[in-house]
Amino acid sequence: MAHPTQLGFQDAASPVMEELLHFHDHALMIVFLISTLVLYIIIAMVSTKLTNKYILDSQEIEIVWTVLPAVILVLIALPSLRILYLMDEINDPHLTIKAMGHQWYWSYEYTDYEDLGFDSYMVPTQDLTPGQFRLLETDHRMVVPMESPIRILVSAEDVLHSWAVPSLGVKMDAVPGRLNQTAFIASRPGVFYGQCSEICGANHSFMPIVVEAVPLEHFENWSSLMLEDA
DSSP, X not given: OOOTTOOSOOOOOSHHHHXXXXXXXXXXXXXXXXXXXXXXXXXXHHHOOOOOTTTTSOHHHHHHHHHHHHHHHHHHXXXXXXXXXXXXXXXXXXXXXEEEEETTEEEEEETTSSSOEEEEOBOOGGGOOTTOOTTTOBSSOEEEETTSEEEEEEEESSSOEEEEEGXXXXXXXXXXXXXXXXXXXXXXXXXXXXXXXSOOSTTGGGOEEEXXXXXXXXXXXXXXXXXXXX
């Protein structure tokens, strides 16, 4: 959960998000070192009168400033590609959930069960209870078992939406007539908040996403109660 004045990302709640945080720190350090070097060169050029008549016609310098950026790009590209393939890999999911975007709410269907599905609307401000977050709480949370591969099938019924939960490292566009898929593993129990990340109309800001990760035994109890109510 993000908080005021927060400068970094939310705490990772999935292995993929942990990898993304490590890659962010890796790339940010490279950018910081490059920026420091460029700033030093600018200051040195402006503040000193010393010049070298060979610096404008040096084969060695041209080789260095051509090869060095290529090496740096490779150091950024390799871990980036690795994470890209990790995010695309979906091996033997334990549970499949279909998330449909509507104007302006989400509906969830647990496809491994016969009649387990529900709509998820934002709780109005006047109905919030103490401890709930304004514009982020829903009347029905998407409950998933922790430490289990979860596959999410994402689509929309009307306009473009985007199903995104930052702490899980998940963001997938919901396109009408198209079924996209993504996956995540919640590495710890908790409640994780997200929002539609595609400008989808007047109430774009009022279709939050709440994922609750619980132990498997609690998930089985929850699914049994939901099926009884259905």
